[in-house]
Structures are given as C-alpha cells and as structure tokens.
Amino acid sequence: MQYDLTSKIIAENGKEAILRFFLNRRPRFSELIETLPQEQPTLKKGDYIIKITESDGREEIQVWEFKIVWKKEDIKNLMQYTLRLEQQYKIPVTPNLFLFLPSSAATSVYEDNRFRFQFELIKLWELDGNKILES
Secondary structure, three states: OHHHHHHHHHHHHOHHHHHHHOOOOOOOEEEEOOOOOOOOOOOOOOOEEEEEEOOOOOEEEEEEEEEOOOOOOHHHHHHHHHHHHHHHHOOOEEEEEEEOOOOOOOOOEEEOOOOEEEOEEEEHHHOOHHHHHHO
C-alpha cells in the first residue's frame, strides 16, 4: 500500500519527469484526464491516464498502471483500459505498467488462446535510483 500511495503522489506531481525519464518522451503539453463515464461506475480505470501533445501536434494517450507485484491477470484490466480509451478518443494509446518488485514471470506481452496484447513494462527494481532522482 505504501508503494501505491507514493507512486500516485509522484505521478500527480511529476508526470513530465516520468514521461522524460522512463518513457523517453518530451511532449509539448501533457494533461491528466478522467475517462470513466458516470453511467459505468463499476468499470475499472487506469491509475493515471495522460493525454500528451507532441511538438508536431500529434496526440497520444498514455495509460500508467503502478503495480507492486506481478499478476498476469492484471494485464486484462490494462488491455480493457487501452481499448476503451482508443474507442473514446480515437487517437493512439500506449499502455504502461510500472512494476516495483522483481518477478521472473513479468513480461511486456500478454497472450492467451484468444488475445495477444503488448504494453510497455517498466521494471523499477532494475533502475538506478540515483539517476532517477538526478533527473
């Protein structure tokens, strides 16, 4: 729970730094958006949904999920958010999963007998904390 609260504070106050350091993006503009329709209160939504505008005017949605431990089933939620956002905004959506604790099972591709879904997996335990703070 402590990781969850910390990640939310960091994302709210440092979305530009996250875009730059973890995702190598330098958009002209970024904004936190809400997407969960009131008529569907039981639907889950991503931890953070960011709309970015590049310097050339291209727009994109970034979905950020912060997870402490790897659970393959959680990827289905990320897949659902991605599809819903693409349908709603009609612009490219990039799903990102920030994983705190090591897992040999963690992979950036979910596959089962019906679906194949690719997303960005950021393995936070592999990163140098000093470099993160310096950025």
